[in-house]
Amino acid sequence: MVTTPRSIIDSVVRSVCGRDVEGLVPLAGGGMNETYRVELAGDGAVVVRIARQDVPWFVDEAYLMTQARAVGVPTAEVLGLEHLEHDGELLSFSIQEFLPGRSLDTLIAELSAAELERVVLDAAEILARVHSVVLDDQRGIRHELRLPEEREVARVAGIVGDTLSPAAAAVVERGADFLYREVTTRATPPVSLVHGDFCPKNLLIHDGSVAGFIDWEFAGRTAPSYDFAQWELDAGDVLHDRLDLVRRGYARVADPESAEAGWTPAFAIDWALEKLGWRNPASPAQVRRCLDVIARYTGA
Structure with a gap:
């Protein structure tokens, strides 16, 4: 840089x-x-x-x-x-x-299971407050679900197939089919302020408490489920399968089911397909996570 x-x-x-x-x-x-x-x-x-x-x-x-x-x-x-x-x-x-603290992703190995759970619950409660903001203008990025394009899906499937296996390429194609059905058959999801990059690296922890949400560059207007999907893809090995903690903490302030409105799978698959198609290739761990999420939501 x-x-x-x-x-x-x-x-x-x-x-x-x-x-x-x-x-x-x-x-x-x-x-x-x-x-x-x-x-x-x-x-x-x-x-x-x-x-x-x-x-x-x-x-x-x-x-x-x-x-x-x-x-x-x-x-x-x-x-x-x-x-x-x-x-x-x-x-x-x-x-x-300047906000004191360390990002949660650097602390995970140092926290007990109980401490880590408490911090994630608290962060999710704060996330619900983010989503409570009603914007009356067009500030920030509008994160819209993209209709999969046949050429791009073929490109991404080819990359994954060459890197891993034909079976992995088939997972990509099923994900694209799922996303296409969601976008073309369901009503538009609810819209609120979203952080846009909700994951441990952007949560500052100080004296055992959440001291800051940082890096708002991708904040904007879209469905709250966008932030839930970001966690699933980007929270890391220890936490990305703990969306249950996010929902539990969120429920202290608002109903997570109403907030997600069933759109988390679509946003997660959309983000996974984007990452798999990056011109600068995603890491092997990111590729595996993307495929795991797509496979789980599509029954592959």
Whole structure:
């Protein structure tokens, strides 16, 4: 990844925070962006995220984070947004409050089964609060179920068949058939705010509690079942089969069955097919998980 010159970062942070930068530490994750913890002169720290896009970035993300925070979702305050040109590129900066903690995916091996269950239940309760936000505009990404295209399905099936087996390719085709039936025969699912990347890597844990939902770049409007499906595909070996915990925690605030409205299988298969077709191939573990989810929902 191209990195932004330190002098530019220093200048933007000084403009937003009114203080000099004493230290800069790259943070893991951050999706497609550069992400840093910035130590400020005197005391304190902020998080700086930098995107390279053709249009100003992070604007919708900041708005949706504010809406979520208003209903009790622990998420960072966005202190400022800056956009500037550098070497022919538009750089977008989001300067955010620093939230203490470690992401849940780095803690799983250190937590007891009871501790892990409690944290997931709490996170799911917070997820229900995210879904309670009713948006009155078109901010954020609209995650719509895609009608499978024959050429793309054949391409993905070919990749999986060459990598694994003809039987695995057949699972892909059954998944596409299932998704096609869901999209063409069922009424449009309910819509709410979704986090867009609900999984352990984006849950900050501090002193045993959920201290933050981070990385709202993919937040937007779609069915709540989108977030349930993300968990199934991306929660990792220990947790991706524990959607029961997510539903139990969610039920503290809202009815998970009504929220999902039977759409989780379709969103899970849609996301699995997308991952299987990535131009930069998914990891073997991701491929296996995608096929497992498709097979389970289609009876393959």
